[in-house]
Amino acid sequence: MSLDKSTVRAIADLARIxxxxxxxxxxxxxxxxxxxxxxQLSEVNTDGVLPMSSVADITLPMRADVINDGGYPDKVxxxxxxxAEGFFTVPKVVE
Amino acid sequence: xxxxxxxxxxxxxxxxxKGEFTAVELTTAHIKAIEARRDLNAFIVExxxxxxxxxxxxxxxxxxxxxxxxDGLPIGIKDLFCTEGVQTTAASHILEGFKPPYxxxxxxxxxxxxxxxxxxxxxxxxxxxxxxxTSYFGAAINPWKKASDPAARLVPGGSSGGSAxxxxxxxxxxxxxxxTGGSIRQPAAFCGITGIKPTYGRCSRWGIVAFASSLDQxxxxxxxxxxxxxxxxxxxxxxxxxxxxxxxxxxxxxxxxSGDIRGLKIGIPKEYRPVGLSEExxxxxxxxxEWxxxxxxTPVEITLPHTKYALPxxxxxxxxxxxxxxxxxxxxxxxxxxxxxxxxEMYRKTRAAGFGSEVRRRILIGTYVLSAGYxxxxxxxxxxxxxxxxxxxxxxxxxxxxxxxxTAPTPAFGLDENTDDPVTMxxxxxxxxxxxxxxxxxxxxxxxxxxxxxxLGLQLIGRPFDEETVFRVAGVMESAAxxxxxxxxx
Numbered sequence: 001m002s003l004d005k006s007t008v009r010a011i012a013d014l015a016r017i018x019x020x021x022x023x024x025x026x027x028x029x030x031x032x033x034x035x036x037x038x039x040q041l042s043e044v045n046t047d048g049v050l051p052m053s054s055v056a057d058i059t060l061p062m063r064a065d066v067i068n069d070g071g072y073p074d075k076v077x078x079x080x081x082x083x084a085e086g087f088f089t090v091p092k093v094v095e
Numbered sequence: 096x097x098x099x100x101x102x103x104x105x106x107x108x109x110x111x112x113k114g115e116f117t118a119v120e121l122t123t124a125h126i127k128a129i130e131a132r133r134d135l136n137a138f139i140v141e142x143x144x145x146x147x148x149x150x151x152x153x154x155x156x157x158x159x160x161x162x163x164x165x166d167g168l169p170i171g172i173k174d175l176f177c178t179e180g181v182q183t184t185a186a187s188h189i190l191e192g193f194k195p196p197y198x199x200x201x202x203x204x205x206x207x208x209x210x211x212x213x214x215x216x217x218x219x220x221x222x223x224x225x226x227x228x229t230s231y232f233g234a235a236i237n238p239w240k241k242a243s244d245p246a247a248r249l250v251p252g253g254s255s256g257g258s259a260x261x262x263x264x265x266x267x268x269x270x271x272x273x274x275t276g277g278s279i280r281q282p283a284a285f286c287g288i289t290g291i292k293p294t295y296g297r298c299s300r301w302g303i304v305a306f307a308s309s310l311d312q313x314x315x316x317x318x319x320x321x322x323x324x325x326x327x328x329x330x331x332x333x334x335x336x337x338x339x340x341x342x343x344x345x346x347x348x349x350x351x352x353s354g355d356i357r358g359l360k361i362g363i364p365k366e367y368r369p370v371g372l373s374e375e376x377x378x379x380x381x382x383x384x385e386w387x388x389x390x391x392x393t394p395v396e397i398t399l400p401h402t403k404y405a406l407p408x409x410x411x412x413x414x415x416x417x418x419x420x421x422x423x424x425x426x427x428x429x430x431x432x433x434x435x436x437x438x439x440e441m442y443r444k445t446r447a448a449g450f451g452s453e454v455r456r457r458i459l460i461g462t463y464v465l466s467a468g469y470x471x472x473x474x475x476x477x478x479x480x481x482x483x484x485x486x487x488x489x490x491x492x493x494x495x496x497x498x499x500x501x502t503a504p505t506p507a508f509g510l511d512e513n514t515d516d517p518v519t520m521x522x523x524x525x526x527x528x529x530x531x532x533x534x535x536x537x538x539x540x541x542x543x544x545x546x547x548x549x550x551l552g553l554q555l556i557g558r559p560f561d562e563e564t565v566f567r568v569a570g571v572m573e574s575a576a577x578x579x580x581x582x583x584x585x
Contacts, residue, residue, distance in 0.1 A: 003463075007463075008459070012459060014466065015418060016443050017443060017446045017455060017458065018443035018444055018446070018447035019447070027456075031456070031463070033516070034410065034456075034518065035460075035463075037406075037407060037410070037518050038473065040407050041404055041407050041408065041411075042476070044401070044404055044483065046476060046479035046480060046483070049482055049483060050479070050482060051479050051481075051482070052478050052481045052482035052485060053309065053478060054309050055485060055532075055534030055559075056296050056339045056534070060338050061335075075196040078194070079194065079428065080427075081429075081430070081432035082432065090427060090438055091434075091436065091440075091441055093437075
């Protein structure tokens with residue numbers, strides 16, 4: 001499948017990455033090449049094959065539903081680009 | 096001091112135990128070596144003061160009582176492992192300045208075993224690359240030179256390129272790496288060192304910056320098979336904080352190096368000899384087969400019929416998982432923030448400024464293959480082919496004990512080569528990706544030199560959680576190869 005510029009724009013929007021208009025042509029070409037490359041998988045007969053999401057042949061373990069961590073807001077916020085009063089701060093979300 | 100730099104981990108461990116030198120002396124020698132080779136750009140952060148403190152503490156521990164398995168041995172940590180209080184960037188602008196308030200399980204285990212960290216090693220951005228050129232902090236450089244063009248700067252491979260360069264240039268005795276599609280094995284081959292990606296689940300992924308969670312696995316990179324065995328023993332083990340880390344005893348990997356491989360069956364997959372495989376790579380592979388035969392093992396031709404689909408499968412699954420994992424970089428809680436008028440604009444601007452072009456490309460591909468209407472055609476299809484690839488290996492291991500292949504299709508290439516087309520760059524990992532998709536252990540060791548004087552690696556692949564047989568065969572092959580060549584200036 002070849003991607004057009006508007007599809008690339010839509011993907012970039014979904015991924016929340018700003019892309020300049022002048023980059024769209026180049027990106028559409030590059031991403032289309034990659035899709036052509038991976039589309040050779042359509043040759044493989046996968047009828048009746050279960051998708052493999054992990055090689056780990058294990059049942060995911062359960063743990064007790066108890067608080068076992070926390071109590072250090074300063075550490076949690078230490079790397080925040082902006083923080084105030086013990087909270088992360090963001091641009092205004094609700095008008 | 097040069098003699099201290101050329102010791103193996105095992106030799107240094109034994110010499111420290113005998114009191115022939117101190118951890119402080121050993122660490123100081125390596126700090127000087129790091130200062131002398133800054134041209135290789137192997138480190139993103141050097142931590143000489145922390146290293147000397149750790150070395151002093153190690154010397155004191157040793158005086159007071161029994162020492163740890165890696166006590167006083169100076170190593171480097173790939174800058175993908177979170178290290179408490181020390182900047183961890185994944186070689187990305189988006190994490191520049193991030194100082195984790197916690198330590199990854201693997202690096203914590205190494206510290207608990209007494210290892211001394213000299214700092215954080217360069218890599219491809221978010222471990223996405225095969226050249227180390229995608230690092231925001233500039234490419235690490237391979238210490239090896241082409242005989243025909245000694246002025247040309249070569250890539251160390253990737254993504255664990257800084258780790259491989261630092262080990263090869265004797266700046267560290269060993270280093271941690273991570274491997275998602277070949278990121279330990281290919282740089283080990285390019286830099287003439289040894290590295291193993293253990294079985295998926297052998298080492299905890301907790302505290303390692305995530306790329307593709309169903310594939311990522313940590314492993315050691317060092318100059319000998321024995322050193323990798325020693326170091327893996329200090330990295331591996333169950334961790335309740337990673338639900339995919341297996342609850343299984345860690346064997347004494349070093350004990351597996353018996354030197355005896357009589358009667359073992361070595362699988363030689365015919366699909367790994369494609370038309371156009373470089374003659375010198377084919378030659379070193381044939382040589383490897385002969386070495387194992389001479390040691391009493393039997394080569395057996397096997398077939399892994401879905402090999403050619405491994406690369407396209409990987410380049411759906413890895414970007415899909417990456418696009419999901421990297422959604423966390425939102426400018427809110429850590430790392431870079433580029434202001435925007437709205438929350439959404441802040442996300443877009445932050446992620447545009449913070450991610451490099453290869454990472455952006457993979458996020459976009461991953462977003463596309465996971466999007467409504469395309470999920471089944473791409474992602475689910477790739478997951479099905481992944482099962483077929485894993486089945487190929489399962490069947491092969493019904494008849495053979497270990498599989499021998501080349502590690503990479505070429506020796507190290509120049510910094511300015513393979514830049515135009517991302518798919519060409521991805522071909523570097525054609526021999527390592529199938530193993531990753533199947534979650535199997537794979538070890539690369541140096542087996543010879545190309546006509547141009549560059550190291551060539553061979554890969555040994557084992558059954559799940561049978562790193563011991565891989566180490567055993569690798570030990571025999573290492574003795575036969577007797578790879579004593581060193582890069583210039585070492």
